[in-house]
Amino acid sequence: xxxxxxxxxxxxxxxxxLLFSSLWEVALAKGWCSLNILKKLEAVxxxxxxxxxxxxxxxxxxxxxxxxxxxxQKIIAPIALxxxxxxxxEEIDSSKAKSEGLPEDNFFGWHDIDLKNxxxxxxxTKVGDERTICLQPCAVEWLxxxxxxxxxxxxxxxxxxxxxxxxMIGLKNWLRDGLRKNCATHLRAVYENxxxxxxxxxxx
Numbered sequence: 552x553x554x555x556x557x558x559x560x561x562x563x564x565x566x567x568x569l570l571f572s573s574l575w576e577v578a579l580a581k582g583w584c585s586l587n588i589l590k591k592l593e594a595v596x597x598x599x600x601x602x603x604x605x606x607x608x609x610x611x612x613x614x615x616x617x618x619x620x621x622x623x624q625k626i627i628a629p630i631a632l633x634x635x636x637x638x639x640x641e642e643i644d645s646s647k648a649k650s651e652g653l654p655e656d657n658f659f660g661w662h663d664i665d666l667k668n669x670x671x672x673x674x675x676t677k678v679g680d681e682r683t684i685c686l687q688p689c690a691v692e693w694l695x696x697x698x699x700x701x702x703x704x705x706x707x708x709x710x711x712x713x714x715x716x717x718x719m720i721g722l723k724n725w726l727r728d729g730l731r732k733n734c735a736t737h738l739r740a741v742y743e744n745x746x747x748x749x750x751x752x753x754x755x
Contacts, residue, residue, distance in 0.1 A: 568592075603726055604733045610634065616716035623716055628697035629706045630713075633730025635690035636671055637738065637752045640727065645705045648675045660704045666691055676753065684751045687741065 568589060575587040605613070617623050617630060632638045641647060645658035653675070663672045669686040676682075686694070717725055726732070731752070738748045 602732055603729060604736055605726065605729055609720075609722065610733065612720040613716060613722070616719045617712075619716075619719065623712050624700050625702055626706055626709050626712045626716075627693055627700065628702035628704055629709055630730065631690055631693035631697060632671070634733055635687050635693065635737065636684055637731050637734035638671070638673060638684070639676070639731060639753075642673050642676055643705065644709065645675065658705055661698060664694060664704075666694055666698070673753075682750065682753055687737070 572587060572589040575584065575589060578584045579587055613630065614634075617627055629640075629643045632643050633640065643659060648657045648659075657675060659673070659675070663674065664686075665671070666686075669688075669691050671684040671686055673682050673684060713725060717723070735748060735752055738751060739745065742748055
């Protein structure tokens, strides 16, 4: 006869393993074997994602590169919002609002940032977790400078300017969401309460 290939689901495989294990338990009870070999099986797991963040020295080098010239200084705001405001890149550049064809007053901008009260409103997000972020003192100071230097929000030519800064300091691997992960690590030490960290970071 022909051999038929079956695309078994995980639940089907689990059922057959339980049946086979029961047979071994009978063999064990009858004294036909010394152990149930299925007890030696290890479940195959998908490797977890490795979370990468920038070391402190790299963080300082990134900010030093940004401060090195007037045109790279135009991205102080988006970088500060990532490093110390835990915002996603797509929240800062308003990519969702743009893709949905919303008016410009729906874009993220300086009108969403309250430096006096250290608050930042994120209205249109990637995953629908609109929230108010408590800005850390470091974020406030950088954002004050960025506003004084008239940084555009949403940023303009951010990717090109980031590449220029990375080349300047020899940084070959730009972590797309690395700034936000750095912020999460920073906030865990500040708040000592993961629920408060999640409130600032959002759903993910």
